[in-house]
Amino acid sequence: MDPRLAAIVSLGAFVALALVFWLLLGRARGATKRLAYRVFLFSLALGIVALGRAYGLFARASLPFDLALATTIILVVIGNLYAVRFCSRCGRMHRNFKATACSRCGDPLPRHGFTEEPRRAPLDPTDPLGRRKRTLPKK
Numbered sequence: 001m002d003p004r005l006a007a008i009v010s011l012g013a014f015v016a017l018a019l020v021f022w023l024l025l026g027r028a029r030g031a032t033k034r035l036a037y038r039v040f041l042f043s044l045a046l047g048i049v050a051l052g053r054a055y056g057l058f059a060r061a062s063l064p065f066d067l068a069l070a071t072t073i074i075l076v077v078i079g080n081l082y083a084v085r086f087c088s089r090c091g092r093m094h095r096n097f098k099a100t101a102c103s104r105c106g107d108p109l110p111r112h113g114f115t116e117e118p119r120r121a122p123l124d125p126t127d128p129l130g131r132r133k134r135t136l137p138k139k
């Protein structure tokens with residue numbers, strides 16, 4: 001095994017770990033961290049597939065298996081991109097989808113991971129269907 005390869009792999013692992021910690025705790029604009037998270041997730045998925053290809057995992061795989069694997073990877077990446085939200089103001093990562101405000105700065109969180117729009121109105125917690133809170137008409 002080439003000794004340079006071990007150095008490159010360990011440097012790549014260090015950079016990936018530093019990126020994960022920055023995504024979790026660092027302070028930056030939400031849009032910046034959202035873009036970095038997208039690039040990180042797609043490159044991680046591509047890296048896993050490239051590693052599998054380098055070890056000959058797909059040498060005798062059939063086309064349906066390849067399609068099923070590609071569909072699964074794409075769905076997992078899209079699901080993560082949807083569920084993970086970043087505060088637009090301070091950039092803190094939130095994976096709790098029920099939270100409506102940032103735990104660090106209190107700013108309203110985006111509706112989901114693909115937008116910066118906050119939720120419109122708080123939902124009524126006593127309504128089992130989760131409809132918007134109704135206000136009584138003024139007389």
Ligand SMILES: [Zn+2]
Nearest residue numbers: 087090102105
């Ligand atoms: Zn925040």
